[in-house]
Amino acid sequence: MSLFDSAAERAASEPMTFTVAELADRIKQVLGDAFGDELWVEGEIRNLSRARSGHMYFDLVEPDPDNGAGKQPEASISVALFRFNRERVEETLRRQGGMAMEDGMKVRIQGKLDFWPPGGRLQLYMSGIDPNFTLGELEAERLRLLEKLRDEGLLNKNQGVPFPVAPLRIGLVTSNGSAAHHDFRDELVASGLAWEVTLADTPVQGVDAPPLIAAAIGAVGRSGVDVIAVVRGGGARTDLVAFDSEAVARAVADAPVPVVTGVGHEIDRTIIDEVAHEAQKTPTACAVFIVTAARAHLEAAEQAWEGASAWAQRLLVEADQRLVNVSQTTARAAEGHLLRADSRLKSRAGRIRELAETRTRGETRRVDGCAGAMRHRVSTAIVDGQRTLDRVKSRTTAQALRIPKSAAKELANLEGRARLLDPRAILARGWSITRHSGKVVRDPVSLAVGDELVTTLAEGELHSTVSESK
Secondary structure (H helix, E strand, C coil), X not given: CCHHHHHHHHHHHCCCCCCHHHHHHXXXXXXXXXXXXXXXXXXXXXXXXXXXXXXXXXXEEECCCCCCCCCCCCEEEEEEECHHHXXXXXXXXXXXXXXXXXXXXXXXXXXXXXXXXXXXXXXXXXXXXXXXXXXXXXXXXXXXXXXXXXXXXXXXCHHHXXXXXXXXXXXXXXXXXXXXXXXXHHHHHHHCCCCEXXXXXXXXXXXXXXXXXXXXXXXHHCCCCCEEEEEECCCCHHHHHHHHCHHHHHHHHCCCCCEEEEECCCCCCCHHXXXXXXXXXXXXXXXXXXXXXXXXXXXXXXXXHHHHHHHHHHHHHHHHHHHHHHHHHHHHXXXXXXXXXXXXXXXXXXXXXXXXHHHHHHHHHHHHHHHHHHHHHHHHHHHHHHHHHHHHHHHHHHHHXXXXXXXXXXXXXXXXXXXXXXXXXXXXXXXXXXXXXXXECCCHHHCCCCCEEEEEECCEEXXXXXXXXX
């Protein structure tokens, strides 16, 4: 075998080598043969963006049911909707269902599957859309959720919460600065009542809106408001999808206070309207409902005060008349009582005067008798006292003369005894007193050799030193 034959054989057995451009052309050819010019694809819109050129780009995904919304999809394909087709698609959506393309929307679209060589990307070039599919999916999902909420007893749960008599503290869930926000606020301001509004600013459309709306409802519900108002202005049917979500429905059902909605136009009705305590057609109608409820309470209170005032006035008039009647009756009765009492008093006064005169005369006679007896007794007592005084005087005089003599004798006796006890008299008889350090020595045992002694004699002192103690 020649070398040429071996090279040809190896070339025949090796895979074909393409240039990048050749591979791109082959892919386009295979796609065209396999799918034709147009095909229909169902999926969910993700990562929707609009370019300045007017083109629209998004990913059409097959959500993974195990991962849930917003997670890694099961499959995805890139879609391009050029401006000349976008205007026609958007018009179809508006005309058929008042919808607009947005993230999270389930669609059935028509287009051509092709390979874009410069970007090396497989792409679906969209040319049409089936609005009935989207509407059907929305309605089917809506009916499924309603049935689920009904089975769990959540459809009427918030309606069982008592509506406050004066809902002046409002928790408002809406997009701050939106038309719905202004319409609702202007209606409150025009009412002239003293409102206290706690605003929970939240997006009201898009894939992130449902959990944020639900969280806002829960937050204002815990803030001590009287009622929660959820409002959003009108828009395409798909713009209201957030208010058909299960998260929002559960947040409304579990709210501790009544929820009043005003979402969309008059013809729109979403899941949140089904579970709310009250559903109004528009944000303005929602505000009007709350204003009417508050004003009705104030009018009822004013009527109650007016009724209470009139009732109190009638009671005062009746009481005043009864007081006049009672006072007149009391005056007449008192006058009769006074006249009878005066008569009885005069009669009793006469009897008392007679009795007093009789008793006074008797007492006067007894006093005169007692006075005579007392004068006699006093005279006798004075004479007896004089005699006793004279006797005491005589005894006292005699005793006074005896006391000095007896005292003089006693004094002389005491002087003699004092002289006998005088130490000088004792010393004069030959006795002496010996002292050591100023103390009298009574026992030689208390002295030591060398102690200095002072001996007192009748005619002086001797100083000595102890040489021996026995």
